[in-house]
Amino acid sequence: MSAALELAGLRTTLDTPRGELRGVDGVDLAIARGECFALVGESGCGKSMTALSVLRLLPEAGRITGGSVRLGELDLLALPEAAMRTVRGRRVAMIFQEPSTALNPVLTVGRQVAEVIERHTSLRGAAVRARVLELLGAVGIPEPERRMHEYAFQLSGGLRQRAMIAGALAVDPEVLIADEPTTALDVTIQAQILELLAKLQRERGMALLLITHDLGIVAKMADRVAVMYAGEIVEVAPRAAFFRAPQHPYSQKLFAALPGAAQRAGPLAQIPGQVPPLTQAFAGCRFAERCELAFERCRREPPQPIALESGHEVRCHLRERERAAPRAAPAGEPAARAAAAARPLLEVRDLKVHFPIRRGVLRRTVGHVKAVDGVSLAVAEGRTLALVGESGSGKTTVGKAILQLLRPTAGSVRYAGEELTGLARAAMKRHRAAMQIVFQDPYASLNPRMRVADILAEGMRSLGVGATEAERARRIGALLEQVGLPADAQARYPHEFSGGQRQRVAIARALAVEPRLIVCDEPTSALDVSVQAQILNLLRALQERLGLAYLFITHNLAVVEYLAHEVAVMRGGQIVEQGPAGQVLGAPRHEYTRALLAAVPKVD
């Protein structure tokens, strides 16, 4: 195996106000020509910093402190900056997560591709143009003659990422680094982009370093896999071996935490605690604090990589003695969650939310954006209705219109038989306690200027839950316990908590006013998979204990399979298919549902 790219003992630090952060702490890996190597890990594990270190494109606070990066015979870390620039784009290219910000907004797409060609070859003028057209065609951009003169904002997210890929591949690099290339994209677009990457890699025989947090993508794309945790690679293996029997306890947990239909019977496995801050020095195994299998030696002595058979390596003391068993097969039939015909709590009929488009001298309304266009659904007591759709399908708007945070244009929203649309602010207040909402972004959903106790008390005070302050204080204590937060959380401010803990505070805030229905608007999509498992378990436990109904808005079908009783699939402001979860996901009737299901990369 001849390595196209080889990292040995790479160390990278980042200066932060809290001290020196060792983001990459001794990473070794080698990628062969024509190989797709996946680097997997949760946020903050150092995978992006590893990629940026290869190209020496670290942010200004960052610096490479040790190790080597070899590209064939060339030591990249020893090159002067000018020579490094002849490597970037020419021999090693990179594409980034967010194609909408990674493209220059004021240059045409064609110009940005041409720039690479002109930088690294002697082609000029018409030859460059011809090459740009060829490249745009090769990455599947329709009508390249027209598109090359367009700007990034005129392209859809998928086309933007295709344009990024065209620029990266313009001069046939030997290595392509793709840093979460599809995370910002919808699942159907993601499938297309992954397919394109795989095809281009096959055709050109380049090495692909694919950085991702999604094991499904790894299963679909990778030849070999490395799992990163807290700045180190804890496991490297060929794909098949890795998916058959992951050896590191962390890798095993990552698999177990994945939601899905097979896990419906019980709670998901979760990793307790959180990733340790990388500003500290480690005495033993970095995962020991969160590992159920840890023993005394793990806390004392850092494990060294242990080579198992055929290129499988793992950093774990346990593996000195024995191999881990293969992953348990998915637990047969999804257990049907009790399907009692409960009475509907919320009924939405023919809901429409239109936003006017104004044009011309007098700003006349010339048309409407039909964000929601005739949605009907019902949520029964104690049940979960999942509203599934891709970005722009109008699913979030439905949630806000139900809570009357947005005025619906037409249609009816009935809670327990009472009509809510058209109610005045004061009249609506009577119903506010019954319906609450949990938002997506745990960083934007809590006021950074308020203590947790005040955040939880605000709704109670406003809606008159709890007669006295003392009663409310008692209730706050109980709520925190219910969502699994320590009692001393009350006096603290949101910034002192991690994303998962904040989401618990947000759930406690909604629970504070004793609602019957909670609208969950993508509550786990900003969270890592292990934390997502914690929140999903919590939501399910609360439903069982309190009999809550959920309207669960999400784009993540695995979460739907795990949690939902009923499913409604939304597209373009309308519901295209609706029914019991098993039926919609198991035997989809609508073409779009089928496409959506087919596009999700699966682990198994």
Add this chain to the structure above:
Amino acid sequence: MIAYIIRRTLYAIPILIGINFITFGLFFLVNTPDDMARMQLGVKRVTPEAIEKWKAERGYDKPLLYNAAESGRRFLTETIFFEKSVKLFVFDFGRAEDNRDIANEIRTRMGPSLALAVPVFLVGIAVNITFALGMAFFRATYLDLWGVILCVAMMSISSLFYIIGGQYLVSKLWHLVPISGYAEGTDAVKFLVLPVLIGVVGGIGAGSRWYRTLFLEEMGKDYVRTARAKGLAESAVMFRHVLQNAMIPILTGVVVVIPLLFMGSLITESFFGIPGLGSYTIDAIQAQDFAVVRAMVFIGSVLYILGLLLTDLSYTLVDPRVRLD
């Protein structure tokens, strides 16, 4: 585009009316014409007859808003509001205290004002952008640090001292150019060199520092990293990518003042004795010539609104995302 310009022009009408009411209130309601007459004629020893005469000469002897003594159109037109405020809309400014026609005076003084303001504006932008690019290029080095310190120090000096210091050094000590004055034609150059130089130097501190912030902000964006990942040299990154994007916020601040260049610069013109609109305004303020101040307020506002419109239009040139409709 045309529809946009029309709409913006229509928007300007209520704003101009608002400005008109503000100036009217300021000039005629805070103090009555009688008060102004008393003030102009000297507070003591002033007879009612003198006041009436002063008011009659200037047309301040009419009622403020409506004229009960007249009927029909003249009910409204024979008033101070119509004569002094509404007529501003057709650029009829009336006469100054020295009985000269204000509109005519403005026309002749526009030339010298522009001769000073335009070079200051253009050279200033070029110098500031150059300095800012330099600091951004050498960001986080001592060169950048001392550049910023120099900028802050230069910002902390009053513009008056730039003028006084410049006059002293260049004209008085080194006798390079005349200390003040103005001449028509190409002779103007020797009178304009110093004020232009001072205008540019005085603006370096705030200008370069502001542009540096804009450049650094752009340099933190993702597309710059993409450009570097392509292997582009730092200079290509700066000029092709960063500068073009930073031009968008720079334009907001810059284009809006272009029409206001006509107004000249108050302080510099009066220090250097340049017969432009700036010194005209200062003289009027010091002589308490209300008619001239009123006219300049109105012209300044019209030019500012024009500047806002130009700013929006200029976006279409540098930012492809902006489509005006």
Add this chain to the structure above:
Amino acid sequence: MPVLLPTDALVWLLVAAVAAFAWYSSRRPHLAAPWARVLRSRAAVASAVVLGCFMLVGLLDSLHYRPALPAKDPGAPVAYSVEVRSALDALLTPLRTKLEKTYSAPLATRLYQKETVERPDGSTAREFPRLAHGGAHLKDEARWGRDVALRILAGLAGAVALWSLAVLAGRRTLARRWPRVPWSAAAAALGGLLALAGPAAMLAGGYHVLGTSQVGSDVLYQALKSIRTSLVIGTLTTLVLLPLGIVAGIAAGYFKGWVDDVIQYLYTTLNSIPGVLLIAASVLMVQVYVDTHPELFPTSAQRADFRLLALCAILGAVSWTGLARLLRGETLKLAELEYIQAAHAFGVSHSRVLGRHILPNVAHIVIISLVLDFSGLVLAEAVLSYVGVGVDPSTTSFGTMINAARLEMAREPMVWWSLAAAFFFMFALVLAANLFADAVRDGFDPRVRV
């Protein structure tokens, strides 16, 4: 008899408000943490010391009284002078009262212009006469150099002694209480100030340190008196600017719709009028009002004070639009944030959403724009006073000092000391304010937090 001029009242009100805000902030981590970050910057600490000294002078100059006239006969009721003085005037009595005839250069012993003097022998000659006070204690003018050097040395010795005392005391108290503040920067700034103030104080006993003005008054005294004017304009303006800017900006961003339309119309209109001209027109009108209503302002101090107050009000009324626009933009963004949506889902009232959610989250913008505005206002005063639409000509300010000195530009040799004094004091004040403002912006701007 104490006199409370309107600006004094407002200045002390502002001091009380700042103290209350400081106490409030110290109990709120989200406000205390940025201030702690500000005070970790060396430049901020050093400039805070300099600003503090300026503030001290300004506050001393804001304690006004009318001195009692010497009683003509015992037992008569105490009569008070019509002249209003301040605590600073009392402290600087020697500087205030030692008047010369006209210009004299710094540390000079003789006047700047020739006069016909009578010699002891009866003959007359045109020469530079000795000053009435500057160097009058010198019998022999040849000993001038020695005297000046001695005084400087004595002043420096005093400065070193004072500085050592302050540093020792500071180490015991402040540095123990707040160990993370870079006190060495404060000590350096204090040392620099004392090294200037000590010799100046010693020299002022016998000379005019910065010379005298056309009417023979001490330029150092004028410069110190100008500080209050600058500070009043830089701070009192905010009393008008803040409420207007905050209410208009937040209301426009939060309520949107017609409220937004009206407020946007208001500030676009106001913004369209060139600032200097609007200020000039307003000040002219105030001037007409003052001149035609002499009965309202019995003393010249009251008249000057009213004009100063009016100038602050006008500056505030003209410059709230910038803050309003900033706050409107930020409020528009905040109103879409999820925690505000969550508050709406609880049916929380508008007033509570504004008070608990919006206002605390835009507070940093208000603070940043306040400190950034300060130096701009100080500089604006000089220009406006130069144009003639600033403070009352009888009020001492940097602007009036420059304006008066400018008339002597053409003189040979030049009278430079008034300009130099105004330049130096203004530069120190504005530079300190700018450096401090930079640190505040870095400390409060959420973008710099990692």
